[in-house]
Amino acid sequence: MRCKKCKTKAVIGLPRHNAAFCKPCFNEFVHDQVLRAVKGDRMFTGQDRILVAVSGGKDSLALWHVLLTLGFRADGLYVDLGIPGYSAKSRERVERFAETVARPLNATLLVHTVTDQEGAGIRELADMVDRPTCSVCGTIKRYRFNRAAVEHDYDVMATGHNLDDEAARLLGNVLHWQEDYLEKQGPSLPASLEGFAKKVKPLYRLSEREIAAYAVLNKIDYIVEECPMAKGSKMLLYKEVLNRLETESPGTKQRFYWGFLDKQRAHSAPDSMAAKDQAALHPCAVCGQPTSAEICSFCKMMARAANLAHP
Amino acid sequence: MRCKKCKTKAVIGLPRHNAAFCKPCFNEFVHDQVLRAVKGDRMFTGQDRILVAVSGGKDSLALWHVLLTLGFRADGLYVDLGIPGYSAKSRERVERFAETVARPLNATLLVHTVTDQEGAGIRELADMVDRPTCSVCGTIKRYRFNRAAVEHDYDVMATGHNLDDEAARLLGNVLHWQEDYLEKQGPSLPASLEGFAKKVKPLYRLSEREIAAYAVLNKIDYIVEECPMAKGSKMLLYKEVLNRLETESPGTKQRFYWGFLDKQRAHSAPDSMAAKDQAALHPCAVCGQPTSAEICSFCKMMARAANLAHP
Numbered sequence: 235m236r237c238k239k240c241k242t243k244a245v246i247g248l249p250r251h252n253a254a255f256c257k258p259c260f261n262e263f264v265h266d267q268v269l270r271a272v273k274g275d276r277m278f279t280g281q282d283r284i285l286v287a288v289s290g291g292k293d294s295l296a297l298w299h300v301l302l303t304l305g306f307r308a309d310g311l312y313v314d315l316g317i318p319g320y321s322a323k324s325r326e327r328v329e330r331f332a333e334t335v336a337r338p339l340n341a342t343l344l345v346h347t348v349t350d351q352e353g354a355g356i357r358e359l360a361d362m363v364d365r366p367t368c369s370v371c372g373t374i375k376r377y378r379f380n381r382a383a384v385e386h387d388y389d390v391m392a393t394g395h396n397l398d399d400e401a402a403r404l405l406g407n408v409l410h411w412q413e414d415y416l417e418k419q420g421p422s423l424p425a426s427l428e429g430f431a432k433k434v435k436p437l438y439r440l441s442e443r444e445i446a447a448y449a450v451l452n453k454i455d456y457i458v459e460e461c462p463m464a465k466g467s468k469m470l471l472y473k474e475v476l477n478r479l480e481t482e483s484p485g486t487k488q489r490f491y492w493g494f495l496d497k498q499r500a501h502s503a504p505d506s507m508a509a510k511d512q513a514a515l516h517p518c519a520v521c522g523q524p525t526s527a528e529i530c531s532f533c534k535m536m537a538r539a540a541n542l543a544h545p
Numbered sequence: 546m547r548c549k550k551c552k553t554k555a556v557i558g559l560p561r562h563n564a565a566f567c568k569p570c571f572n573e574f575v576h577d578q579v580l581r582a583v584k585g586d587r588m589f590t591g592q593d594r595i596l597v598a599v600s601g602g603k604d605s606l607a608l609w610h611v612l613l614t615l616g617f618r619a620d621g622l623y624v625d626l627g628i629p630g631y632s633a634k635s636r637e638r639v640e641r642f643a644e645t646v647a648r649p650l651n652a653t654l655l656v657h658t659v660t661d662q663e664g665a666g667i668r669e670l671a672d673m674v675d676r677p678t679c680s681v682c683g684t685i686k687r688y689r690f691n692r693a694a695v696e697h698d699y700d701v702m703a704t705g706h707n708l709d710d711e712a713a714r715l716l717g718n719v720l721h722w723q724e725d726y727l728e729k730q731g732p733s734l735p736a737s738l739e740g741f742a743k744k745v746k747p748l749y750r751l752s753e754r755e756i757a758a759y760a761v762l763n764k765i766d767y768i769v770e771e772c773p774m775a776k777g778s779k780m781l782l783y784k785e786v787l788n789r790l791e792t793e794s795p796g797t798k799q800r801f802y803w804g805f806l807d808k809q810r811a812h813s814a815p816d817s818m819a820a821k822d823q824a825a826l827h828p829c830a831v832c833g834q835p836t837s838a839e840i841c842s843f844c845k846m847m848a849r850a851a852n853l854a855h856p
Binding site: 408409410411413468471474475478479482483486489490493494496497 | 719720721722724779782785786789790793794797800801804805807808
């Protein structure tokens with residue numbers, strides 16, 4: 235197997251692109267895909283301050299690595315969820331990366347510790363409010379990332395969602411014809427109100443396998459285990475099913491998700507969602523963050539947990 | 546396991562309906578689902594003459610059986626494709642059913658033999674015109690069924706497509722965002738021009754497994770083997786993937802396909818497709834059947850085969 239570009243020995247084959255690359259040309263391919271996403275979807279420019287949501291997994295650390303390597307102004311935010319036997323390990327990876335890769339490039343790491351700030355780890359919180367752990371985790375992360383981005387004056391918040399994540403989410407939304415969710419499945423969501431940060435997914439053109447290869451080739455030390463809370467999740471099932479289809483027809487995920495984006499771009503006004511949201515949003519009566527209800531879902535959940543802890 | 550309706554011993558469990566039935570109540574369930582489809586989608590009435598496309602498989606024979614049992618005026622049409630080792634066996638099943646079940650109810654069977662009329666079996670035709678066998682088969686069957694329905698003055702043509710078939714087709718169309726095909730995925734397509742028969746799929750509310758159970762319980766002798774030409778087809782892959790999802794979440798196929806139909810009914814004018822087709826269609830210069838080209842795809846294919854046979 236020879237590199238498609240320079241004809242030296244290849245280290246990775248990409249069936250969906252009918253190509254293979256050596257390490258330098260593969261890195262260039264990854265950087266190019268990220269830049270295409272960043273420019274094509276007007277995610278941010280070299281002047282913008284970016285806050286990367288890092289978990290310690292391959293996707294978010296690879297994203298931070300790519301953005302720093304390309305010279306963007308990217309800091310990291312890690313939310314320590316207090317999951318026994320998992321959070322400590324993932325935090326270690328993130329702090330080591332921040333120390334060895336980010337700091338020399340003048341990028342910093344912010345850390346939010348759920349056990350300190352919310353008073354308990356997400357498993358206990360989930361038990362207290364009687365909701366699935368992944369749903370409580372989503373509420374806390376969305377809230378904390380957004381609040382940190384707004385309070386520390388970042389222009390945009392970037393997450394490590396890749397092609398597999400987005401295709402799996404799209405499959406779930408299509409199987410249930412969730413039209414509201416379908417509308418928000420783009421890789422770049424504009425800041426819809428002062429108080430809501432712009433959110434982007436610069437890895438949406440790269441598959442999980444490609445990002446894992448990038449992380450390994452560039453010696454990024456990430457946590458390999460899936461979060462123990464995610465076992466049996468619908469997203470993992472959708473990914474498994476899409477991988478089955480991808481094996482039979484390389485390019486299936488890409489055609490599915492990118493085809494959806496093309497269709498979306500053709501049919502809808504680009505900022506209609508932002509306008510619709512703006513009309514529906516106002517500050518939460520408790521914390522001041524934007525919400526469509528009187529009190530935002532984070533504050534509602536925390537009030538419920540507090541009531542149950544000290545009735 | 547007890548029957549949900551009459552509490553006697555059940556013979557089949559239906560996870561997606563959270564129900565189980567004994568034989569008589571299951572038959573009633575099947576008949577009820579077919580009647581709901583027939584009435585809800587205005588497929589036909591007791592006065593209409595229906596032509597059922599029968600292949601010898603469980604779906605088409607079960608459909609013919611249900612329609613006759615319910616008292617509809619339903620004849621059958623069998624197209625003998627000339628597939629060695631398969632067509633003879635399937636034809637035998639159809640002729641036996643016609644003899645023992647249909648004839649006593651004054652229903653008849655029409656037979657079209659491809660080897661006689663088109664001059665060769667579909668495998669040879671596919672080789673001659675250098676197209677996949679399943680695509681040649683589709684062209685011939687669509688053409689012959691439609692022509693027979695129109696020439697013998699039937700009001701409507703019914704096929705045995707079930708929920709699994711329609712969900713698999715929808716998945717394929719959604720994975721590729723085939724908007725034109727998506728538009729035509731309803732269970733009832735109006736006659737769009739004189740010369741194009743109305744087409745309906747009365748089994749779209751029943752799964753493959755439910756129809757197989759109906760056939761077995763009612764001693765319908767059908768050909769169990771899949772067509773040997775279909776091995777490795779995309780439709781079988783999509784069905785496999787949907788079965789994986791259905792096992793984890795009973796009701797997935799139904800939510801997916803029925804949800805799509807609800808969305809379609811809400812968004813589009815019911816007869817817009819017919820109107821659009823009418824504008825684009827005119828009689829084929831060779832056979833007079835409706836087509837959007839000068840010569841229809843069947844006549845083009847047959848001309849190509851004839852040229853290659855007698856250059």
